[in-house]
Amino acid sequence: MPAARKAARTTARTGKTAKPARAARGKRPDPERVAAVVAALKKHDPHPRCALDYASPYELIVAVILSAQCTDRRVNLTTPALFARYPDAASLARAEQADVEELVRSTGFFRNKAKNLIGMARALTEEHGGQVPPGMDELLSLPGVARKTANVVRGEIFGLADGVVVDTHVARLTHRLGLTRHTDPVKIERDLMDMLSRKEWINVSHRLIRLGRTICTARKPACPTCPLDALCPKVGVSHRA
Numbered sequence: 001m002p003a004a005r006k007a008a009r010t011t012a013r014t015g016k017t018a019k020p021a022r023a024a025r026g027k028r029p030d031p032e033r034v035a036a037v038v039a040a041l042k043k044h045d046p047h048p049r050c051a052l053d054y055a056s057p058y059e060l061i062v063a064v065i066l067s068a069q070c071t072d073r074r075v076n077l078t079t080p081a082l083f084a085r086y087p088d089a090a091s092l093a094r095a096e097q098a099d100v101e102e103l104v105r106s107t108g109f110f111r112n113k114a115k116n117l118i119g120m121a122r123a124l125t126e127e128h129g130g131q132v133p134p135g136m137d138e139l140l141s142l143p144g145v146a147r148k149t150a151n152v153v154r155g156e157i158f159g160l161a162d163g164v165v166v167d168t169h170v171a172r173l174t175h176r177l178g179l180t181r182h183t184d185p186v187k188i189e190r191d192l193m194d195m196l197s198r199k200e201w202i203n204v205s206h207r208l209i210r211l212g213r214t215i216c217t218a219r220k221p222a223c224p225t226c227p228l229d230a231l232c233p234k235v236g237v238s239h240r241a
């Protein structure tokens, strides 16, 4: 069914009519609808937080590196043992690769992740006094740290918003909600940065990630319980979309 037709469908739960997804037709989404989506997300999740468990900037950067191609839940199950063995950058910098590999094996790509974690810890120790630096360029120079990781760290630890974190959940939800017609995370991020004020950038991705994990899942979105059902052109979608 075409997106515009789906968008005009009356939702079963609320009886309200969803407006068309302009982005799905190649145009920018209606600012009023974007504002309504943001407001509904805020109402549903007034106190958003990062889905990764951490107690320090060091723990956060490690967790974000491990979250590549891995669920946050799996990372949260993995990091307690890793942090118990290597509680700071100095200890991780001295780690044996094989030992770290074993500890992070369940997160996938474990050889590369272990190598990056040790390299990152060495760089923190040798160049930044063991501390996670706030600068985007400094963060991007660390092994294993790409723009998404740097955005998460700067937003979470320093309250600095350079962009919007786009992970698999944000990509899926923005697409379903008709906020973007792109699938490339970099282009999705650009669309979100254009349509949202900078003060929304950090929390909107926390809220979308939580909604994506709990309600608008990839395989079985629970539209009847979704706080965005009246605004979503894909309401009722029951497969990957």
Ligand code: SF4
Pocket (backbone or CB within 6 Å): 173, 176, 177, 215, 216, 217, 221, 222, 223, 226, 227, 228, 229, 232, 233, 234, 235, 236, 237
């Ligand atoms: S759960 Fe359904 S209504 Fe909610 S955002 Fe996902 S597709 Fe749209």
